[in-house]
Amino acid sequence: MRALEINNWQDVQSEVLNRINSRIWKPGDLIPNEADLAIEFGCARATVNRALRSVAQAGFLDRRRKAGTRVATNPVRKAILSIPIIRQEIEDKNQTYSYALISRNLREPSISLRAQMKLNANSKCLHVVALYLADGRPYVCEDRWVNTVAVPELLKVDLSAENANEWLVQNAPFTRGDFTFSARSADAEVAGRLDAKICDALFEIQRTTWNEVTAITTVTLTYHPGYRMQTRI
């Protein structure tokens, strides 16, 4: 049996996780305070603090001033999803990326979209539909509405050459985003675009991005049949 040796905050973290894991500290238990743990582990309180903050952020501990630190009873699992640029996602699979603009119009958004993006009445949006292909096969269809008040420069961009997403990433920073993941059935239109059968189940992501209080863009990505989004915690 080897003695426990603590040299850094990662060591503290794994010791804490071990105690939770092996049920030395059970769900709901109050664990010793930072000062006591620092003495036990032979390190500074700041080091214990760093470790406990990290474990708490992962959802395994609940911390409150004065009340102390408890092992979480409902370990809410948090999965971190990386939302990559589509070009990268395709190239990471060693497939050839290509892009085709389907349509580009200036028009009024629907009422529900106007509500979601909190736009004024009469405001026009740039509506862009495009297709991303991997090795020449349809990968994902993008249906995008851009608030032209927030990003007027986009109107001058040639979207058949450069795709709207990459232009926006470079030129229109955002501070906040709402994401919705869902499943939908292919209708005739989207089935045609994605080379799917009518009634195929398609994975869909809708995302609205904001710069403080102004909506920049709402985009719906409809993936080819069989697409899977994966992550790990």
Next chain:
Amino acid sequence: MRALEINNWQDVQSEVLNRINSRIWKPGDLIPNEADLAIEFGCARATVNRALRSVAQAGFLDRRRKAGTRVATNPVRKAILSIPIIRQEIEDKNQTYSYALISRNLREPSISLRAQMKLNANSKCLHVVALYLADGRPYVCEDRWVNTVAVPELLKVDLSAENANEWLVQNAPFTRGDFTFSARSADAEVAGRLDAKICDALFEIQRTTWNEVTAITTVTLTYHPGYRMQTRI
């Protein structure tokens, strides 16, 4: 114009985000090192470090020893998904939670499942199918395989009274999980369970959880038609 006042790491963080946002520091730019920023902001380097680490974790900065800190060119957006306990998810919507066990068998898993869970040949799994209801309407169908070698105690549990997920959360800690999100069409069996029409598109989450190197359980959650998973960054 008010003077910039920095009192804590959150202030440093928002000033940094402002500079990225307002393109004072552009994508790809090298920003000053921690020591210089500490002088500029009139605070300790540790405070700057805390702020920059936080911004980097959010994906807006790339940091490398010796190479310094750069504004990310590909701001990979990271969405944090909370995976709640189903009971909570339903109760949070002020709906009535209920649960029904559909089947419970000890049997051999399919070859693909055996591969995914890295099980030996001949190993038997507990296969549990159950339905969760919100206000009496089908909410999500759970199809679960449990590695009985890892969690033999579950065999003694009455799963018609207590659902497997909550028992496992309390009694079988895990250290790692793989998640897959996808869309599928309803076949006759699942349509019947979820009160859906055949061919409806259904949102599906598959999750395999591990304790170090041992697979605990693989569960597929198939949600009712129209289900949406939402998050925000």
Next chain:
DNA sequence: CAGTGGTCTAGACCACAAG
């Protein structure tokens, strides 16, 4: 009120990796 976590500071040493 008083105990807890949250944070700041100044200084120090270390690990990494670019040149």
Next chain:
DNA sequence: TTGTGGTCTAGACCACTGG
């Protein structure tokens, strides 16, 4: 080789909140 971020430490004060 050397500049950069990564981290530790000891001590201090503060903010919150439970009792």
